[in-house]
Amino acid sequence: xxxxxxxxxxxxxxxxxxxxxxxxxxxxxxxxxxxxxxxxxxxxxxxxxxxxxxxxxxxxxxxxxxxxxxxxxxxxxxxxxxxxxxxxxxxxxxxxxxxxxxxxxxxxxxxxxxxxxxxxxxxxxxxxxxxxxxxxxxxxxxxxxxxxxxxxxxxxxxxxxxxxxxxxx
Numbered sequence: 255x256x257x258x259x260x261x262x263x264x265x266x267x268x269x270x271x272x273x274x275x276x277x278x279x280x281x282x283x284x285x286x287x288x289x290x291x292x293x294x295x296x297x298x299x300x301x302x303x304x305x306x307x308x309x310x311x312x313x314x315x316x317x318x319x320x321x322x323x324x325x326x327x328x329x330x331x332x333x334x335x336x337x338x339x340x341x342x343x344x345x346x347x348x349x350x351x352x353x354x355x356x357x358x359x360x361x362x363x364x365x366x367x368x369x370x371x372x373x374x375x376x377x378x379x380x381x382x383x384x385x386x387x388x389x390x391x392x393x394x395x396x397x398x399x400x401x402x403x404x405x406x407x408x409x410x411x412x413x414x415x416x417x418x419x420x421x422x423x
Contacts, residue, residue, distance in 0.1 A: 277397075277418055279421040285391050292333070293329070294339070340380075340383070346377070375397055375398070376398060379395050
């Protein structure tokens with residue numbers, strides 16, 4: 255019985271480790287997005303802004319690329335853009351447990367070990383506001399496990415942002 259529990263726990267841990275990034279997008283379906291032509295990055299104080307300046311620059315470049323592909327032109331906030339874009343981020347430590355067992359299927363006597371593994375899950379939020387109506391009209395959220403390698407994180411973030419903007423109307 256202990257072995258079955260250990261094997262089930264191992265299977266669950268393996269599945270959770272292989273989970274792809276989770277992306278969620280929502281927007282105001284009553285707004286005609288074709289009327290928006292320009293956007294600017296919001297410059298206000300944002301307590302949830304991305305702290306890693308290199309990662310923040312990469313996120314901004316990826317969002318700029320996606321918005322340009324949608325036909326929007328980036329302007330300065332002082333030029334009265336149609337849209338204001340703001341990004342936020344967060345990190346969360348997540349602990350999963352790996353269980354391994356051997357022997358003792360029917361008569362007991364097997365051994366099992368459980369080891370905790372801590373991973374960091376990053377969340378990126380991209381909010382787009384109608385500058386004239388002063389209301390949020392689009393939000394994209396992506397959660398993914400971060401690596402110790404900055405290049406891998408940047409590559410995954412770019413994929414996640416691309417996936418987000420596939421759902422931009």
